[in-house]
Amino acid sequence: MSQPLHTLRQTVGAPSLMVLLPGAYMTAADFEQAGFFTAVAKRRLALDLVAVDLDLEAISGGTALPAVQAEIIAPARRQGYQKIWLGGISLGGLLSLCHNADTPGSVDGLCLLAPYPGSRLTTNAIARAGGLEQWQPTPEELSDPEFRMWRWLQAPPADFPAFVGYGSDDRFAAGMKQIAACFPATAGLAIPGGHDWPVWQVLWEHFLDSGLLLR
Template identity: 75%
Template sequence: MSELRTLHHEVGGRHLLVLLPGAYMTPEDFVAAGFFTAAERRRLDLDMAAVHLDLEQISSGSALPAVQEQILGPARQRYDSVWLGGISLGGLLTLCHNADQPGSIDGLCLLAPYPGSRLTLNAITRAGGLDAWQPTAEQLDDPEFRMWRWLKQPPAELPVFVGYGSEDRFAAGMQQIAERFPANARLAVPGGHDWPVWQALWEHFLDLGHFPPRN
């Protein structure tokens, strides 16, 4: 298993947020979009790590085990809480990891989470919606279906934020994800599938109070 490339923002915080990228995105994109500086401007008690994952790692299934082994597992020994988040495909991966490794993370930050393929969503729709859908054994070989099974009844005690643009081309599926969580855990803002929307959602997430200011 090759070493994952990460960019870190470390302030000696007691909490860690690991960010997974969207397709064709790099850790440097999070930095350029001001994600680290927005947290630092608030002087939050929060370390951050943006991870590079290429599509080959994701499609082969090696990406999330590497994130768990190299980043999340060791971080649990060091931090009071470890959050996982991501944008678009990174949001889907965050949900997939949480579904397959329950208890491995303490909170989720989902920015425009890609809801999965049309085949996955259509199968659930044809079954009468998520609450009516009963996954088959064959479907549960697919991490997208396992993610949606987890969303049937997510644990109420898990802190989650789901945000997306109301004009996002995937907004209908994102809304279905968001509606599985309390109203105060979700936000739709005007805009599409792009950085201005994700930046606005990130600012909102940081202001929710999940992470205290540093002393």
């Protein structure tokens, strides 16, 4: 029997909840240590936070995201949260997109910081097709969550709020720019820097100050 997910929470009885998924080799505690919780508290935002530890083996085995849904998101709905956002850094951003694609309606918005665009196998297949608009996924491709994510990105709901932020010097910046282009122009933000915490901290503060949470 698998162990329950380990989480870190900051709750003030707010009507909105943000669920944060870590990048590879990160933990829930990294969000707290990087000041993500403090940034929300300092602004006195009506937002509860829960950061999640995810095991790489559970991610590759396909059990991590169902556990997030069953142990965190679904109970939060029953508790009466008006809005539930899902977000993450790097691999956590990819997982947020994958979960949203496979579980439509489970969350009300996405906060994606330097979202990993997927393996080269995935991104190269789309590029060979002439880009996302021309790409027509095969049934075999749609057995892979990364390809299902990109299929969802071909036509996300026009009113679905999403923030996509990344460093312009990030080694995956081209793919991140492509993700951001799938959403309204106000949702994408590139700032100087690479794939590291100083960039993600600034982007998190940009998101908190953007007003997206209030829409």
